[in-house]
Amino acid sequence: MNPKDLKALQHIHKLMLDLEKKGPNPRFSPEELSPIQEALQAFVSHEEHVFQKIGAIAPHLHEGMTLKQFTSWIVPIERLLQKELRDDEFLIYSEDGTAKAVEKIPLVFVLHNLRSAFNVGSIFRTAECFGVSKIYLCGYTPLPTQDKLAKTSMGTAELIEWEEVLRLNDVLTSLRAQGYHVVGLETTSHAVPLQKTFVQGPTAFVLGNERFGIDPESLSLCNEVRKIELRGQKNSLNVSVAAAIATYEFSRQWSSSGNSAGSPS
Numbered sequence: 001m002n003p004k005d006l007k008a009l010q011h012i013h014k015l016m017l018d019l020e021k022k023g024p025n026p027r028f029s030p031e032e033l034s035p036i037q038e039a040l041q042a043f044v045s046h047e048e049h050v051f052q053k054i055g056a057i058a059p060h061l062h063e064g065m066t067l068k069q070f071t072s073w074i075v076p077i078e079r080l081l082q083k084e085l086r087d088d089e090f091l092i093y094s095e096d097g098t099a100k101a102v103e104k105i106p107l108v109f110v111l112h113n114l115r116s117a118f119n120v121g122s123i124f125r126t127a128e129c130f131g132v133s134k135i136y137l138c139g140y141t142p143l144p145t146q147d148k149l150a151k152t153s154m155g156t157a158e159l160i161e162w163e164e165v166l167r168l169n170d171v172l173t174s175l176r177a178q179g180y181h182v183v184g185l186e187t188t189s190h191a192v193p194l195q196k197t198f199v200q201g202p203t204a205f206v207l208g209n210e211r212f213g214i215d216p217e218s219l220s221l222c223n224e225v226r227k228i229e230l231r232g233q234k235n236s237l238n239v240s241v242a243a244a245i246a247t248y249e250f251s252r253q254w255s256s257s258g259n260s261a262g263s264p265s
Contacts, residue, residue, distance in 0.1 A: 001080075005046075005051065006081075008039060008042065008043075009054070009077060009081055010081065011039060012036060012039045012040060012077060013074070013077050013078065013081060015035060015036045015039070016036060016070075016073075016074045016077070017074070019032055019033075019036075019070065020067070020070065020071060020074065025067065026067055026070075027063070028061070028062070028063050028064075028065060028070065029063065030063065033061050033062070033063070036058075036061060037058040037061055040054060040055050040057050040058035040061075041055055041058045042055070043055030044056065044058075050080065051080075053076065054076060054077060054080065057073050057076065057077075060073055061073065103131045104131045104132075104133045105130065105131045105132065105133070105250070105251055105254050106133065106201060106202040106203060106254075107130075107132050107133060107203050107204070107205065107247065107250055107251075107254075108132065108133050108134045108135065108136065108175070108180070108202075108203075108204045108205070109123065109127055109132060109134075109135045109136065109204070109207065109243065110135075110136045110138065110168065110171055110172065110175070110182075110204055110205065110206045110207070111123065111135065111137055111138060111141045111207050112138040112139050112141065112168040112206065112208050112209065112214065112218070113138070113139035113140055113141060113168075113208065113209040113212075114141045114142070114207070114208075114209060114210065114239060115140070115209065115210055115211075116142075116210060117142040118240075119210065119239050119240045120137070120141060120142050120240075122240035122243075122244075123135070123207075123239075123240050123243045123244075124144070124160060124162075126240070126243055126244045126247055127160055127243075127247070128159050128160045130247045130248070130251050131251075132160065132247065133161070134160070134161045134162065134163065135160060135161070135162040135163075136162070136163050136165050136171050137162060137163070137164050137165065138164075138165050138166070138167065138168040138171060139166070139167075139168060143164060144162060168206075168215075168218050169217065169218055172204075172218060172221040172222065173221065175204045176221070176223070178202070179201065179202060180201075180202045180203060180204045181199045181201060181202070181203045181204070181223050181224075182203075182204045182206060182221065182222045182223050183198075183203060183205055183206065183222060183223065183224055183225070183226050184206045184208075184214050184218070184219050184222035184224070184226070185205055185206065185207050185225075185226055185227075185228075185242055185243070185246055186208065186213050186214050186219060186225050186226075186227065187213075187227045187235060187236070188219070188225050188227070190225060191225040191226055191227035192224060192225070192226055192227070193226070193227065193229050194226045194227065194228050194229070194245070194246055194249050195249060196226070197253065198250060198253050198254075199223075200257065203250065205243070205246055205247070206218070206222060207239055207242065207243055208239075210238075210239050226246070228245055228246065
């Protein structure tokens, strides 16, 4: 793609994103659509077919279209620009549950040396949605004060208690002294299936580095190690996905045993 075409596509993309932000039920006026249509039509006579297809979008933009229809015409432009949107870039119009009291389950996360701010932000979202009580951030795990994490967490970092701790083993020792059942989420030869019944009471899930996992010394401080049983050829999941699966299973068991979120441990 030459610089001229790239600049034109980026301009069209920006105009369309600005219109998308109008709300869940926007009214598209001719004045708003005209600049986009004109910019698109410039590609109709382009020598490359892929750009001609972009130009062909122009007639489909009209006043009566829905936001869903409008968005479907943004996607081909994003694909050509090789732009992948993260969750924090999507506009979410459903209201959060601000009216109900926040309910907690007796579960905390301990994250050690996670490298990706996006992974940590996703874990914050999972934790807040399920009512996890607290998150401990150990080693060089990114903090919510970092912009990338703040965006990915979608505001949940402000809704859940978190604490920065330098040494993982100090946290594990302290949690066990407080009566927590510490569970390492790791694929090891002695790990038991995730769906095995959890010990009733306060529990801590430990998640390690995306590549190297949890150090053997730290695993030895866990009460037990659990694994998510996989059936594919790949033997690993993204750490934020693993956290979500494990949290769901804990929450399911907690509710099934006659408790409700917020019940005393």
